[in-house]
Each structure stands twice: as C-alpha cells, then as structure tokens.
Amino acid sequence: MSLSVIPQQVNAQKVVNKNFFYYHQICRTTTCQGAVFVGDDGTIFNRYISGEMYAFEKDGTKKWTYELPLDYLGYLDPQYKPIVDTERNITYVSYQTSIRSSKPGGVVALDNHGKSKWHFKLPAGHPMEMALGDDGSIYFSSNDPKSSSTPTFYSLNNDGTLRWSYETENQLLKKTLIGSDGTIYAADKTNVYAFNPKGELKWKHETNDGWTITSLGGSKRIKGVYISTENEEYKALRYISGGEELLGTLINSRPDDIEVASDGKVYLLGEKIEAYNEEGQLWESMPLSDVTSASVTMEDEIIYYLGVDDNPRIFHASGINPTNGEVIWNKTFHSLYYMGYGGMDAAENTMYVNTNEGSIYKIWEGEESPTRIIMPNVDLPTNHSHPIARLNIRREGVPLLKKQSDGSYKYYRTLETGHFYRTYGADGAYYNVGGPYYVKNEEDKMSAHIGRILVNDEGVELYGPDGQIHRMLKKGEAIRVYNYKPYYYNVGGGYYVNAQYQTKFYVGFVQTKEDVQMYQPGGEYYKTLPAGQQYRVYGIDGNRIMVGGGYYIMDDPSKITYSKN
Structure with a gap:
C-alpha cells in the first residue's frame, strides 16, 4: 500500500566538517541528567532532572536561570522540552513528580528573565509534550504513573487558566500535534482523537483487529496525522484524516517518532531510520552500527542522530541526508559521562548535547561558522584584570597572532612548545594572552588550565578515564585543574579527582x-x-x-x- 504526500520543494541544507566545543554549567545535585533544547527564537535551554533550567544565547551567554520550587516536589523530565511563545515572550515548562509521590505535576510560565508568571498544578497525573496554538493556548496529554486517575488531555489559556479538558479511555501517548487547519490531535493505545480549539471532539478513530498505536506524527503542513501501529505479527504506518484511515503500509521497525518533511515524505525515527514516499519505502538506514542507545530528530530537512556505543564514554553525532539516507557528516568523541537528549538548531546546522555531569557540547559546522571559546568555570568578561588561565603549548607550530585595527589577525611569531602563557580572556575562537596578542584555539595543540588542587592529606585517589583508581596522590601535591564540578576536578587527559575535604582548589x-x-x-x-x-x-x-x-x-x-x- 502507498502513502499520500503533499508535494512541496525540499530545501535541504548542507552540513559538513563538524567540530565541537563545550561550555560548563553546574546543576545543584550530583545527578545532572538532562537535555538541551533549542527554541524557535534560537534560545538554548539546558534542562536538568534536578529541577533547574538554564537559558543561553547562541554564543553561550547565559540569559537566565530557573529553579523549580522545592515545595512543588517535582523534577524536569528531559524528554519533554519547553515551548516558547515568541509573540507573547513566554516560555512554558512542564514538570513531573516522583512515581513514589501522590503529588501531580504541572506547568510553569516564565518571562524573558526566567521569572515565574504563573503556575498551573494538575488535579492529577503528569503533563507530557506540549504544543502551542496560534492564539497562545497550550495543549498537552497527561497520564498518572500509578494509573490511579483517568488519562486526560488539557488545554490552558496563556494566562494559566484551564480552557478545557477531555478524559480518554487508555494511557495517552506523549505527543500532541496541531494540523494545518488548527485541529489538535492526541492518541492513546487504540484511538486517535481530533479536537477543535474550543475542545469539541471532531472525530475519534479506533484501531481494530488487535492493532496497538505506538507513536503519533505529523506537522502543520497536513490536515491529518500518521500513526505507527503493531500487532503480534506486523508493524504498519497509517495516515488518518477526517476520522478515516486513508492509506497505510507495512514497516520494518517500531519508531520512537514520526516526522513529515516539507515535500510530504514521512520519516520514522528510532533504532532504524526509515523514509517513505508515495511509492512506498524510500530508504532504510542505521547510520552507525553497534550502538546501545540513540536519539534521532529531524529539523528543517536534516536528520540529526546521537548514538552511544557499548562503551558509554564514546559518542557519535551525525547529520543524515533525508533524500537518500547517507551520513553527510559524523563526529565521534569521548566524554567522562553519559550524554543526554540533544537539541538542534537547524538554521545554523548546529547540535547541542548534554552530559549528566553538567556540560553542554556544541557541535557545529566548519571554520566559517560563528564559534566562541568558553573558559570552564570562568565568567567572561571578567570583573578584574588578572589572568584567568594559563595556556600550555603542547605541540610545535602554534603561531602568536597580533590583532589588527580592522579585526584581522596577523602572524607575529611562533610560540615555544612546553611554555605556559597567561590568558586573560577569549575573543571568538582566540585566546587573549595579553594586549593585542592572541592564540587561535587548536585543541590538539594546546590546553588551558584554570587553577590547581592542593592535596592536604593522604588517601586521595586519582582516577583514570576508565573510572578506575590510577594512583594515590601524596600529601602536598598540587595538581593542575582544567575544569571542576561540585564533586570532581578534571585534571587533564580524562583523569579526575573527587572533591573531598582533603583537597582545596585555588x-x-x-x-x-x-x-x-x-x-x-x-x-x-x-x-x-x-x-x-x-x-x-x-x-x-x-x-x-x-x-x-x-x-x-x-x-x-x-x-x-x-x-x-
């Protein structure tokens, strides 16, 4: 069986030569599991399960910080991103509570400074993925983890008051969609629901013959929705519009998400990535082999993939051409900690990913893209004139550059290997080493350390990149520090020292x-x-x-x- 499409021109963007840097932000607990999301206005949101959310400009400048009040007894589930109403300057954040708690979750509205405008607490259950209507209304599904209350679909006004709600028969899927004609779609395990903005049920489509709905997808470009379904033998993709199943086809795997491109092609994103057009299956791809987990999303005709292989400290980030499924760029890198959910800024071909020790990695297009060095644990610009780091030149051939009046950089001399240079700040991709002199950041040739830890007593372990004890440090040792967190110091090369009373950073x-x-x-x-x-x-x-x-x-x-x- 074939699928319907809505023919429109594809405007795929080229993505090449990916690089990355990271900047640091501490969360308030040692469990910094989180996610990065990019709003429609380009704001980068870093959301931690501990209840904190940070908003950054594209250059890494922090806009604001929000902490979920402790009396909410809630956390910020990484899989549910905030939504931004740019017309009304409001950011909506949903929160959940522990499954052991009988407390319901809710929605908080934040202004441009991260201050709470209002708080809507659900009568029961937890809110999931939100959608924003053209009139500023908010829509979302809610389930109770303990199944002690009825699954409910909600609509809120933009002042935080309840607009309407609708109780459903089964546990709802997390996604909410709005179609081209303003119809709001939700689904549970066996039904697809279509509402008008007033909350009136336009139609309900029920699957039959033992088929279960596993995911919901669509876009504002189409009037209907796609659902993935499965029974004991098969998996199928179906298109529902006006309450009727118009077309469907068998598929090869269960998708985590369904996206519809501007030309109407349908992409199933999950363990395998599949694409379908009007003739049936277009292509099937597993972009990186031997991965134990992956997250995939699609933004403006580019598929972004983040995978983790059997060693949780090795990560793969890829951009995939939706036309043929080819990997058009790929970046593999190491980290001490697990990666979380990624956020994409398709307009700038940029991916942001979060680690659970509090860092954000920015993976971006080649040298021509705007970049900025962010010194870990250092606020730039500083409020003093002293050096903030020492730059260690580890390889030959690093030039010292002099900044010209027109903003360009001119070769001055070659720096000596093994020498340290005081660093006063950063200008784009360049370290300022005093006056008009700069060094371009090349991570394989240099490193910047920001301080040292003093070992005040015996019994302090130095850990290796594999998480095992490398050796015991001696009392009186002073170890260079390149980055720190509330509970460990990064001392270079993937080695680290746990923060404890026997150590002091200076x-x-x-x-x-x-x-x-x-x-x-x-x-x-x-x-x-x-x-x-x-x-x-x-x-x-x-x-x-x-x-x-x-x-x-x-x-x-x-x-x-x-x-x-």
Missing part, C-alpha cells in the same frame, strides 16, 4: 610587598598580613582577592603582586 598566589589588611567576609577588619609573605588565592571578585574562608584583601598593585599558578 587559582594562584599573592605576594605582599607591604603590610596589608585582611577583611572578614562581612567587610570588617580582621588582621594585618606582614610584607614579604605569599598566600594562596581561591578566587578574585572585582577588587577583592579571596584568601580562604571568605576572607579577602584588596587588590592594590602597589602593595601586592598576583601570579597565576
């Missing part, structure tokens, strides 16, 4: 040239430090040099000298 040293007054955290005078002494510096905040426990001295070059460790 960023440099201060030498007193004259007697200097030390102040308590509240600003009161504490004591005078004598001239000629050296003290570790644990941070710099404006004109305050932090010397431990919140105590500080003033940054006065006539009395002190600061050196980066």
Whole structure:
C-alpha cells in the first residue's frame, strides 16, 4: 500500500566538517541528567532532572536561570522540552513528580528573565509534550504513573487558566500535534482523537483487529496525522484524516517518532531510520552500527542522530541526508559521562548535547561558522584584570597572532612548545594572552588550565578515564585543574579527582610587598598580613582577592603582586 504526500520543494541544507566545543554549567545535585533544547527564537535551554533550567544565547551567554520550587516536589523530565511563545515572550515548562509521590505535576510560565508568571498544578497525573496554538493556548496529554486517575488531555489559556479538558479511555501517548487547519490531535493505545480549539471532539478513530498505536506524527503542513501501529505479527504506518484511515503500509521497525518533511515524505525515527514516499519505502538506514542507545530528530530537512556505543564514554553525532539516507557528516568523541537528549538548531546546522555531569557540547559546522571559546568555570568578561588561565603549548607550530585595527589577525611569531602563557580572556575562537596578542584555539595543540588542587592529606585517589583508581596522590601535591564540578576536578587527559575535604582548589598566589589588611567576609577588619609573605588565592571578585574562608584583601598593585599558578 502507498502513502499520500503533499508535494512541496525540499530545501535541504548542507552540513559538513563538524567540530565541537563545550561550555560548563553546574546543576545543584550530583545527578545532572538532562537535555538541551533549542527554541524557535534560537534560545538554548539546558534542562536538568534536578529541577533547574538554564537559558543561553547562541554564543553561550547565559540569559537566565530557573529553579523549580522545592515545595512543588517535582523534577524536569528531559524528554519533554519547553515551548516558547515568541509573540507573547513566554516560555512554558512542564514538570513531573516522583512515581513514589501522590503529588501531580504541572506547568510553569516564565518571562524573558526566567521569572515565574504563573503556575498551573494538575488535579492529577503528569503533563507530557506540549504544543502551542496560534492564539497562545497550550495543549498537552497527561497520564498518572500509578494509573490511579483517568488519562486526560488539557488545554490552558496563556494566562494559566484551564480552557478545557477531555478524559480518554487508555494511557495517552506523549505527543500532541496541531494540523494545518488548527485541529489538535492526541492518541492513546487504540484511538486517535481530533479536537477543535474550543475542545469539541471532531472525530475519534479506533484501531481494530488487535492493532496497538505506538507513536503519533505529523506537522502543520497536513490536515491529518500518521500513526505507527503493531500487532503480534506486523508493524504498519497509517495516515488518518477526517476520522478515516486513508492509506497505510507495512514497516520494518517500531519508531520512537514520526516526522513529515516539507515535500510530504514521512520519516520514522528510532533504532532504524526509515523514509517513505508515495511509492512506498524510500530508504532504510542505521547510520552507525553497534550502538546501545540513540536519539534521532529531524529539523528543517536534516536528520540529526546521537548514538552511544557499548562503551558509554564514546559518542557519535551525525547529520543524515533525508533524500537518500547517507551520513553527510559524523563526529565521534569521548566524554567522562553519559550524554543526554540533544537539541538542534537547524538554521545554523548546529547540535547541542548534554552530559549528566553538567556540560553542554556544541557541535557545529566548519571554520566559517560563528564559534566562541568558553573558559570552564570562568565568567567572561571578567570583573578584574588578572589572568584567568594559563595556556600550555603542547605541540610545535602554534603561531602568536597580533590583532589588527580592522579585526584581522596577523602572524607575529611562533610560540615555544612546553611554555605556559597567561590568558586573560577569549575573543571568538582566540585566546587573549595579553594586549593585542592572541592564540587561535587548536585543541590538539594546546590546553588551558584554570587553577590547581592542593592535596592536604593522604588517601586521595586519582582516577583514570576508565573510572578506575590510577594512583594515590601524596600529601602536598598540587595538581593542575582544567575544569571542576561540585564533586570532581578534571585534571587533564580524562583523569579526575573527587572533591573531598582533603583537597582545596585555588587559582594562584599573592605576594605582599607591604603590610596589608585582611577583611572578614562581612567587610570588617580582621588582621594585618606582614610584607614579604605569599598566600594562596581561591578566587578574585572585582577588587577583592579571596584568601580562604571568605576572607579577602584588596587588590592594590602597589602593595601586592598576583601570579597565576
């Protein structure tokens, strides 16, 4: 059997030469499982199961932070992305509660600064994937994990009031769709429901002969919906419009999602990726072999794939040509921690993925794409003039560049291998090493460390990339740190040290040239430090040099000298 299509021109975008960098953001627990989503306005949302969500500009600048109030007793399920109403400047976030809890979930509306405008708490159940109507209404399905309440489909007004609700017969599928004529679609295991915006049921289509609905898909380009179904013997893709099953065809695997392209071709995204046109199956592809898990999505005619192989520390990211199923770019990289759900910005051919230790990886198109170095654990621009890192040149042939008045970079000299250079910030893909001098970031030739940890006692383990103890550190060792999290320090090459009372992170040293007054955290005078002494510096905040426990001295070059460790 064949499938209907809506002929339109394909506007596929070329994606080549993918690279990646990452920037860091800490979540408030050691379980940072999360997901990255890209809003229609280009905002990058990093959503953690712990109840935190961060919003970033495309260049990595943080816009705002939102923390789910503790009395909601909720978490942010990574698979349900927020939706952005750009016309009304509202971001909608759904939250869920533990299956052990009898508390229902809800929806929160946030303004442009991440502040809560309103909170809608469901009577029962948990909200799932949301859809936004042209009039600003919100639609979503809700199931109760304990099955103690009736599955319900909801519509909310954009002021947080209930517009209407509809109870269904079985557990609902997570996806909600809106068709080209404004019809709202939902589905449970055996029925497809079509509503008008007022909440009136236009039609209900029931599957028969033992077929179960496994996924729902469509777009605002078509008036109907596609469903994947299966029984004990077969799997099938069906097209439902006006309450009638118009066409269908047998398929090879159960999809996690169904997408419809601008030319009407239908893509089944899951363990296998299948594409169908009016003649039946167009192609079938498994872009990377030997993967244990994968997530696939489609944005503006490019299929994005993120897979994990049998070693959970190796990840694959791919872009796939929907016309023929060919992998048109592929990136394989390592990480200490598991990857989460990915977000895609198809307009810039960019993929963002999250790790459960709090980092976001940005995978983007080649050198011509806008890039920016984000120094881990350092806010740029800084609020002081001291170096924030030391750049270690590990290979030959790295040029020192001088920035010209027209913004271009001109060769100045070649840097020496093995030397360290003070780093004051970043300009695009370039490290600033003082004045008009810059070094272009090349990860295989250099590394930037931001501080050290001091080992204060015995019994501190150094772990290798495989998660096993590499050796025991000695009391008094000072180890370079390239990045840190609330519970571990990255000391280079995939090696790390757990954060514990026997270790202390510091960023440099201060030498007193004259007697200097030390102040308590509240600003009161504490004591005078004598001239000629050296003290570790644990941070710099404006004109305050932090010397431990919140105590500080003033940054006065006539009395002190600061050196980066």
